[in-house]
Amino acid sequence: MSTGSASDIKYFHLVPSLAVETVGFAARAVANRQVPNTTIGPYVIQTLFLIIAPAFLAASIYTMLGRVAVGVGAEDLCPVRLRWLTKIFVTNHVVSFIIQMAGGGLMASDKASTATLGSHLVLAGLIIQIVIFGSFLVVTAIFQRKAAVQLNSHSSHAQKYIWAIYLSGALILIRSIVRVAEFIEGFHGFIITHEVFLYVFDALLMAAVLVTFNFIYPSEFSKKIKSAAIANRDAEVAQGGPERKSPETAARPA
Numbered sequence: 001m002s003t004g005s006a007s008d009i010k011y012f013h014l015v016p017s018l019a020v021e022t023v024g025f026a027a028r029a030v031a032n033r034q035v036p037n038t039t040i041g042p043y044v045i046q047t048l049f050l051i052i053a054p055a056f057l058a059a060s061i062y063t064m065l066g067r068v069a070v071g072v073g074a075e076d077l078c079p080v081r082l083r084w085l086t087k088i089f090v091t092n093h094v095v096s097f098i099i100q101m102a103g104g105g106l107m108a109s110d111k112a113s114t115a116t117l118g119s120h121l122v123l124a125g126l127i128i129q130i131v132i133f134g135s136f137l138v139v140t141a142i143f144q145r146k147a148a149v150q151l152n153s154h155s156s157h158a159q160k161y162i163w164a165i166y167l168s169g170a171l172i173l174i175r176s177i178v179r180v181a182e183f184i185e186g187f188h189g190f191i192i193t194h195e196v197f198l199y200v201f202d203a204l205l206m207a208a209v210l211v212t213f214n215f216i217y218p219s220e221f222s223k224k225i226k227s228a229a230i231a232n233r234d235a236e237v238a239q240g241g242p243e244r245k246s247p248e249t250a251a252r253p254a
Helices: 006-034 040-052 055-071 082-106 112-146 148-153 158-185 196-215 218-238 247-251
Strands: none
Touching: 006 040, 006 055, 006 196, 040 082, 040 112, 055 082, 055 112, 055 158, 055 196, 082 112, 112 148, 112 158, 148 158, 158 196
């Protein structure tokens, strides 16, 4: 893997989410070994880290739509101005992230009322996350409909990246919805007391998102755009089109 390549950038952005997930499941393993004398620390760590893991992928998902719009020359067809697109969604996602972090901290309290308040804050953060992702997928769908001609005619197969947004966003949405149901049920609910939900609706779904970003990623699209532009320029030159001269050549007398 060469330094500074698009592949390097791709894996660099996957590392934080993978690291947070790993710490979360490691804490769960520690909590499991403590049974029946479990402590609050590992529980809070696993709950908090597993909940916030998608936040590190969110920016990549939000960025992807902007890169596709620019790449196919359809910036004006995006329902949200591109200069504000990533800022709006990332800012709201950070708010959700902070709320969940605060809630996770309160859940470590020995007071039942404070721990319950922390659980409610985490729930609120998850609901905000669902609203954000849902809104972003709606924006993506509107853009896909308006820019259908540009997306379908582009040599870089831009539609593939739009569907990657749908797939990754849907997986994170499903995960968040299950988490919301878990916190609504409470500490003794059906979901939290059946470990299969954690592995199917958390580990498996996040693994699917990470695998998707290994094959389809914003930096890859940018690379394809540059390659297509070079190929088009070379094709014009090969067909006898005007070849651009350097300033030195243009200034040289005949």
